[in-house]
Every structure is written in structure tokens, then in C-alpha cells.
Amino acid sequence: MKLIFLEEVDSTNEYLKRVEFCHGLCVVAEKQTGGKGRRGKKWISEKGKGLYVSFMFSPISYQIASLSSLAFGVAVLNVLKTLDKRFYLKWPNDIYINGKKISGILPELLSDRLIIGIGINLNYTRDELSSLEVPATSLFAEKIPFDKHSILDKLILEVENYYELLKKKAFNVKEFEKNCPLIGKEVSVIEEHKQFNGIALGIDTNGCLVVEVEGKIRRLFSGNVSIRL
Ligand code: BTN
Structure with a gap:
């Protein structure tokens, strides 16, 4: 995986759309001025308050694209579970704790590449998150101690691992199901x-x-x- 660190960018997903095609590129920003969520929503992206990261994969098969949001959701969940066992998944690809969203994934499929954007709320206070549409939280607000660099290191390993599983058609949706409390309800x-x-x-x-x-x-x-x- 090749890493690029940026102080500020509009959106790490948009950045990867602009660069020359490069499989396995990962871009991390301290701050986003136009952080995007799914369905045209804005993703809060203040300096140093969250992890804003995107990965690029290419070429992409239908199998990889269709299951990618679930597989990378499990990848992020595995990282967060090393900090606290109470994290869970909300289909299709949000991570929650205590009924509040802490992380979201924005997959974008272009003709030649798949971009996976991941946002994790780290240092936001409850007040800073209170105006968001969906009840949201952060590791700080949940009083969960963490180290940003170690989260990023683990995330890169997990994302690589789930990409390999997708490529081998070995990702099992059961892994998602068993961590998703919606199932059976x-x-x-x-x-x-x-x-x-x-x-x-x-x-x-x-x-x-x-x-x-x-x-x-x-x-x-x-x-x-x-x-x-
Ligand atoms: C969602 O839950 O709506 C998806 C949120 C995805 C946010 C991340 S932060 C890094 C990457 N760059 C963006 O502009 N969005 C994603």
C-alpha cells in the first residue's frame, strides 16, 4: 500500500479521482473542506478531530464492487473492536456504538477503479456532533482511549486483508450478519x-x-x- 498524507484536501475520495490510476494507493487527510457522506450528505471533517482516509483499488470485478461496502465495513469494525467490544454494524456500512453512528464508508465505483472512503469520528465533543441529522458520537465522547496512528496502521492491514478475501471470492456475508443487530428483527x-x-x-x-x-x-x-x- 502506498500512503499519501495531506494537511488539507476537499475530500480524500475526490483526491483519488484526480490522481493517475494507481492500485493500492491510500490517502489520509488531517482536514477535509468538502467531506462527503452517502446520498449527497456532508461529512463533518474538522482538523484533527477524525480519521479521513480513502483507498483506491483497480481493476475491479463485479464481485469485489458489490460486496465491498460490507467487507470494508467489517474491516473497520474489526479495528474498532480492538478498542471496545460494543461496536456493531448497521447495514449497509455504518458502524455504531450505543445507538449512535461513529463511522461511515463511502464506496465510489468509477469505470476503472473503486474508491473506498472511510471516516471515523475521533475527537469530536457531543456538542460538535449534536447538530448532525443522525445521532452521532466519537471515541472521545464515548470515553474510549485510542491512538490515531495505531488505528490507521490496523485499518490499512484490515482493508488489505478484506480486499484479498474479496478478490479470492472468500468474503462471507455471515461475518457482516453476525455483527449486525438488525438481522432477525x-x-x-x-x-x-x-x-x-x-x-x-x-x-x-x-x-x-x-x-x-x-x-x-x-x-x-x-x-x-x-x-x-
Ligand atoms: C457516510 O456514512 O455517509 C459515509 C461517510 C464517509 C466519509 C469519508 S471521510 C474520508 C472520505 N472522504 C470523503 O469525502 N468521504 C469519505
């Missing part, structure tokens, strides 16, 4: 502005969430899914 789904309820049965081999809705099976490629309380 009654869930509420918001998909393209429509809301419906169902039971999350599991994740299929394409990475879709399988939900039983009024006796019928629906496979979700994306969507906002939460446990019905």
Missing part, C-alpha cells in the same frame, strides 16, 4: 421516500438485505433501515 425501511415495515431475514450473496414484507421477500440494494421499537 422487525425493521422499518425507508427506500426512495417510501416507508414500510418487515422482518430483516439476512444478507444475500450480492450484499442485499433480504426483508420479508407482508409475506413477500424483498431484496434491498440500499435504503435506511432501523429496528422497530
